[in-house]
Amino acid sequence: MKRLIGFDFRTSWQDGSPTEHGSLAELCFKARHGTETVICRVPCMAILNVLQAPAGGGGDFEGSNGANGQGRRQICEALYDANRPAFQALARSKIAAGAFAMSIGHVRSILIGEDELISKMRETILLH
Numbered sequence: 001m002k003r004l005i006g007f008d009f010r011t012s013w014q015d016g017s018p019t020e021h022g023s024l025a026e027l028c029f030k031a032r033h034g035t036e037t038v039i040c041r042v043p044c045m046a047i048l049n050v051l052q053a054p055a056g057g058g059g060d061f062e063g064s065n066g067a068n069g070q071g072r073r074q075i076c077e078a079l080y081d082a083n084r085p086a087f088q089a090l091a092r093s094k095i096a097a098g099a100f101a102m103s104i105g106h107v108r109s110i111l112i113g114e115d116e117l118i119s120k121m122r123e124t125i126l127l128h
Contacts, residue, residue: 003034005092011077016043025069027076029087033095039109040091041101044076046114050121051079086120087112 008030016023023043031038080087090112100108 004032005038005095006032007088007091008032011080013073014041016041025073027073027080029080029091031091031095033108035106037107038091038095038100039107040087040112041109042080042087042112042117043114044072046112046117047076047079048072050114050117051083083121083124086117086124090116090120 010029012028014026014028016026023045025044026041027044027047028042029040031040091110094110094112099110101111
């Protein structure tokens with residue numbers, strides 16, 4: 001029997017791992033996969049680098065070229081909200097494939113990277 005995947009509409013922030021993902025903060029949203037909770041993490045810089053440019057915001061946000069920390073988070077949240085179906089589709093495919101980063105009891109984690117986000121956004125643009 002196939003377990004359903006459902007998403008929570010709330011987002012939260014957690015400290016990222018700059019050495020691992022190149023981002024100081026990660027936007028997180030939650031999914032339910034059967035009885036398991038899955039935390040879906042997306043590095044802030046991935047969202048800004050991939051989605052801000054098509055939205056007319058300019059180029060690369062690495063370093064001090066972008067907005068301050070709180071401003072970056074607001075921009076990321078707005079871009080996430082505007083592209084929620086793409087984020088959820090990516091998360092759904094990673095969860096279904098069992099591509100979990102870590103497991104703590106009934107809580108699992110996935111990471112949506114910049115390359116995956118680029119691919120999904122190209123696919124989304126081609127469909128419209």
